[in-house]
Amino acid sequence: MHSSISNVRLAGLAVSTGSLTRDFMADGLALGHDRVMLERTAQTIGLRQRKVAAPGITALDLCEDAARRLLDAAGLDPSSIDAVIFVTQTPDHSQPNNASLLHGRLGLATGAAAFDLSLGCSGWVYGLQQAALLCAHGGAARVLLCAGDTLSRLTHAKDRATDPLFGDAGSAALIERTGMAAAWHFELGADGAGANAIIVPQGGARMPHDSKPLTEIPDLDGNVRHAANLAMQGGEVFNFSLRQAPPAVAAVMRHAHYTVEATDGLILHQANRFVVTTVGRKCGFPAEKTPSDVVEHYGNQSSASIPCALIHAFTEPLSARSLRLVLCGFGVGWSWGAVAAEFGPLVIAPIQPYPHSA
Amino acid sequence: MTSAEKLQALQHDVDFFVGATEHTPLATLPNWGSLTVLLIILHCETQHGVVISSAEIHGCKTVGDLLKLLPERL
Numbered sequence: 001m002h003s004s005i006s007n008v009r010l011a012g013l014a015v016s017t018g019s020l021t022r023d024f025m026a027d028g029l030a031l032g033h034d035r036v037m038l039e040r041t042a043q044t045i046g047l048r049q050r051k052v053a054a055p056g057i058t059a060l061d062l063c064e065d066a067a068r069r070l071l072d073a074a075g076l077d078p079s080s081i082d083a084v085i086f087v088t089q090t091p092d093h094s095q096p097n098n099a100s101l102l103h104g105r106l107g108l109a110t111g112a113a114a115f116d117l118s119l120g121c122s123g124w125v126y127g128l129q130q131a132a133l134l135c136a137h138g139g140a141a142r143v144l145l146c147a148g149d150t151l152s153r154l155t156h157a158k159d160r161a162t163d164p165l166f167g168d169a170g171s172a173a174l175i176e177r178t179g180m181a182a183a184w185h186f187e188l189g190a191d192g193a194g195a196n197a198i199i200v201p202q203g204g205a206r207m208p209h210d211s212k213p214l215t216e217i218p219d220l221d222g223n224v225r226h227a228a229n230l231a232m233q234g235g236e237v238f239n240f241s242l243r244q245a246p247p248a249v250a251a252v253m254r255h256a257h258y259t260v261e262a263t264d265g266l267i268l269h270q271a272n273r274f275v276v277t278t279v280g281r282k283c284g285f286p287a288e289k290t291p292s293d294v295v296e297h298y299g300n301q302s303s304a305s306i307p308c309a310l311i312h313a314f315t316e317p318l319s320a321r322s323l324r325l326v327l328c329g330f331g332v333g334w335s336w337g338a339v340a341a342e343f344g345p346l347v348i349a350p351i352q353p354y355p356h357s358a
Numbered sequence: 359m360t361s362a363e364k365l366q367a368l369q370h371d372v373d374f375f376v377g378a379t380e381h382t383p384l385a386t387l388p389n390w391g392s393l394t395v396l397l398i399i400l401h402c403e404t405q406h407g408v409v410i411s412s413a414e415i416h417g418c419k420t421v422g423d424l425l426k427l428l429p430e431r432l
Contacts, residue, residue: 044397160392221391221392223392235395235399235411
């Protein structure tokens with residue numbers, strides 16, 4: 001699905017990460033894995049360390065911290081926000097939604113709308129499109145888009161296909177209506193037939209958490225998990241990413257009349273360096289325009305990975321001027337979203353762990 | 359492209375296959391696992407232009423079985 005939305009701007013970005021550092025090599029050696037293989041995996045996939053949330057800290061907490069720091073940096077009062085969108089797959093509760101909880105914590109006006117989007121790695125682009133629509137056509141002047149997850153809580157320590165990958169983070173972005181601005185060009189899609197390739201089977205309405213005991217089962221590669229853990233068919237997800245992300249990127253670039261040469265950067269969902277570099281190459285972008293090292297510092301941050309990559313790689317230029325960027329997220333639900341747009345100058349609050357160190 | 363040439367190309371991209379023959383069981387390759395599967399998928403996509411699934415790879419018993427996937431898809 002294509003959409004072009006005019007007269008909106010990205011006004012600010014912030015990301016808060018988990019405060020605990022997990023080291024890929026140390027964790028793997030503690031589980032008895034071969035050092036040479038670990039080093040090979042670290043080098044190929046791009047795994048070094050990741051930031052996970054401290055006990056008791058949720059995506060809501062991380063996003064609240066990012067939102068507060070962003071509002072402070074921008075000098076804005078929470079009452080100026082007309083809507084809050086919360087993208088997460090790890091909400092505090094099945095009810096109420098995280099957006100309403102954040103609405104209450106920040107003290108937003110009672111007239112401000114609040115809703116969640118249940119999406120992961122594609123979610124930031126989906127959320128950006130919804131925020132832009134609210135500003136362009138929905139009566140909002142300023143929308144707070146929060147996106148984050150604590151996926152590290154869903155993995156099994158003995159599942160090497162998932163556990164070493166994920167970090168926890170929350171992001172906040174401000175999207176505003178503006179007088180004259182070039183259109184943002186979006187491409188959103190999904191292939192629901194493959195949605196089970198990334199799944200937490202137990203814990204929802206289909207298979208309630210107490211419906212059966214959590215039995216640990218090894219897979220063909222020797223990874224262990226139970227039904228309430230995140231299960232990911234890595235090979236299928238990789239194929240899906242190679243199949244769907246490049247056409248989406250090409251489509252938004254075509255609509256925006258962008259060339260690779262005239263585009264300042266391609267920011268892909270930071271699944272891992274292996275995926276980012278492969279997809280980036282298939283999109284025709286040189287490595288220097290495709291940041292791929294976020295995972296090595298923070299882990300795969302689900303819907304927060306694109307804003308984190310924007311801050312990690314582009315803080316200086318984005319703070320000072322406008323950049324032509326193409327963003328693309330892809331993942332859970334076999335969904336994808338891409339956008340080509342000019343972003344900046346904008347307010348950026350630096351990437352910080354939460355809780356803050358003394 | 360003969361099987362020997364395909365194996366040579368695979369060994370070039372995925373060094374876990376160095377020393378293997380068509381008769382080598384995949385399960386006996388050093389460090390056989392999810393990383394190797396990803397590297398095989400990438401090799402097939404970039405060198406042969408074919409997409410193979412991890413299920414197809416797991417369905418192979420030997421290196422030769424894996425190599426047979428390629429001509430069937432070309």
